[in-house]
Amino acid sequence: MSKKILLDKINVPGIKTYEVYRKEGGYASVEKAIKAMTPDEVVEEVKKSGLRGRGGAGFPAGMKWSFIDKKSGKPRHLVCNADESEPGTFKDRYLMEFIPHLLIEGMITSSFALGANLSYIYIRGEYMWVFKILERAIAEAKAAGWLGKNILGSGYDLELHVHCGAGAYICGEETALIESLEGKRGNPRIKPPFPAVSGLWANPTVVNNVETIASVPWIINNSGDDYAKIGIGRSTGTKLISASGHVKNPGVYEIELGLSVDEFMNSDEYLGGMSSNRPLKALVPGGSSVPILPANLIFKTANGEDRLMTYESLSDGGFATGSMLGSGGFIVYDDTACVVRNTWNFARFYHHESCGQCTPCREGTGWLEKVLWRIENGQGREEDIDLLWSIQSKIEGNTICPLGDAASWPVAAAIRHFREEFEYHVRFPERIKNRNHFVAEP
Ligand code: NAI
Ligand code: SF4
Numbered sequence: 259m260s261k262k263i264l265l266d267k268i269n270v271p272g273i274k275t276y277e278v279y280r281k282e283g284g285y286a287s288v289e290k291a292i293k294a295m296t297p298d299e300v301v302e303e304v305k306k307s308g309l310r311g312r313g314g315a316g317f318p319a320g321m322k323w324s325f326i327d328k329k330s331g332k333p334r335h336l337v338c339n340a341d342e343s344e345p346g347t348f349k350d351r352y353l354m355e356f357i358p359h360l361l362i363e364g365m366i367t368s369s370f371a372l373g374a375n376l377s378y379i380y381i382r383g384e385y386m387w388v389f390k391i392l393e394r395a396i397a398e399a400k401a402a403g404w405l406g407k408n409i410l411g412s413g414y415d416l417e418l419h420v421h422c423g424a425g426a427y428i429c430g431e432e433t434a435l436i437e438s439l440e441g442k443r444g445n446p447r448i449k450p451p452f453p454a455v456s457g458l459w460a461n462p463t464v465v466n467n468v469e470t471i472a473s474v475p476w477i478i479n480n481s482g483d484d485y486a487k488i489g490i491g492r493s494t495g496t497k498l499i500s501a502s503g504h505v506k507n508p509g510v511y512e513i514e515l516g517l518s519v520d521e522f523m524n525s526d527e528y529l530g531g532m533s534s535n536r537p538l539k540a541l542v543p544g545g546s547s548v549p550i551l552p553a554n555l556i557f558k559t560a561n562g563e564d565r566l567m568t569y570e571s572l573s574d575g576g577f578a579t580g581s582m583l584g585s586g587g588f589i590v591y592d593d594t595a596c597v598v599r600n601t602w603n604f605a606r607f608y609h610h611e612s613c614g615q616c617t618p619c620r621e622g623t624g625w626l627e628k629v630l631w632r633i634e635n636g637q638g639r640e641e642d643i644d645l646l647w648s649i650q651s652k653i654e655g656n657t658i659c660p661l662g663d664a665a666s667w668p669v670a671a672a673i674r675h676f677r678e679e680f681e682y683h684v685r686f687p688e689r690i691k692n693r694n695h696f697v698a699e700p
Pocket of ligand 1: 341342347431453547584585660
């Protein structure tokens with residue numbers, strides 16, 4: 259049984275409410291941090307824990323916190339990125355919906371560490387009911403004296419607001435989120451400067467994912483060293499995984515990092531194997547932005563090592579860098595799934611969500627969608643597969659924000675591992691048309 263530190267209390271009746279959450283030991287990390295620690299000591303514990311960003315990039319959280327300029331005299335901010343929109347990812351919603359005070363507690367402890375007096379939770383527009391849950395939790399925390407002026411008589415003040423987006427995926431990119439919070443169109447900014455130097459209203463700002471911030475209370479209540487003992491290597495702690503697709507038990511799971519993919523997929527404690535009793539065909543291990551793995555690379559790496567649920571182990575070998583654990587959106591496909599159709603579906607999404615600022619992304623994502631559409635609909639040409647390869651290679655690395663890479667990687671991986679399926683679509687268009695899933699032309 260994996261260790262649980264985020265979802266251990268999720269089934270306690272009434273845990274959504276302040277009274278029950280507090281009775282179960284909630285807000286202890288705020289008390290400990292404010293009464294017995296300095297802000298720098300809190301940062302040090304998070305550094306020691308090895309906690310890495312749970313939104314997708316896996317950047318060390320303590321290191322990000324230590325980049326904050328505390329000497330400039332400018333106000334500082336903590337912004338929680340709750341704009342969860344990566345296809346296949348729904349774990350932050352689960353946390354916020356069922357144990358909202360864990361996030362509020364993490365926000366207060368983390369804001370104290372950063373010396374932030376004004377912090378925000380930016381939540382995606384489609385999560386309106388969760389927005390209301392958070393608003394209520396913030397009001398309860400404030401009424402109980404955990405927010406506002408002079409918290410616990412310490413002289414530390416904190417205002418916390420929850421802000422609702424308007425339905426744009428790009429606002430999950432941290433600088434687009436900041437633009438949106440400032441009341442502007444959510445266009446990503448060029449980095450550097452990173453938000454830690456110049457973020458919200460040009461003030462030093464840390465942007466962290468919901469799950470990252472919700473991990474902080476456990477670290478402070480126990481210790482950074484204790485957290486670092488959970489997990490494996492540089493993948494410390496636990497991770498929430500949103501599992502979907504052709505498995506018996508889809509849902510949100512908290513796993514200890516380092517669990518084998520085989521155990522996660524096949525044991526009854528987790529996904530329980532394939533729902534269909536059909537062969538496993540492919541896996542997208544970390545949300546739509548990360549490369550698809552073919553069946554022969556799911557349980558073993560190309561070097562023959564066991565594939566593990568870690569930041570390091572889930573790459574398909576096609577890219578030198580990048581966290582392929584991504585946002586933890588684990589999508590499983592059996593042999594009835596069409597990789598071309600799936601790749602087209604992802605491409606359509608990225609084209610729709612591109613903000614349009616840079617040419618390779620704005621134009622390239624449109625071309626990826628168009629060419630994939632014609633292959634999927636039996637109108638593909640032999641040269642289209644190389645054309646797709648060429649388009650994606652011209653997007654990757656040539657854009658302001660990672661949406662461009664996110665659009666190109668799934669196409670590259672699909673061609674790399676399933677080229678024969680693209681060729682089949684081109685060579686046998688009449689068989690493709692007969693599958694009765696013709697899709698509207700872009
Ligand atoms: P990134 O690697 O550019 O940055 C990671 C974090 O580290 C950022 O907060 C950045 O400001 C900070 N950072 C990096 N170098 C720094 C430096 N030298 N000084 C100060 N701060 C520094 O990645 P990014 O753009 O934050 O995230 C991309 C990831 O987001 C993708 O891997 C994708 O999986 C994921 N994603 C997740 C979504 C979700 O719904 N959870 C949606 C879309 C993408
Ligand atoms: Fe906008 Fe795409 Fe450029 Fe990102 S990569 S800034 S989404 S056009």
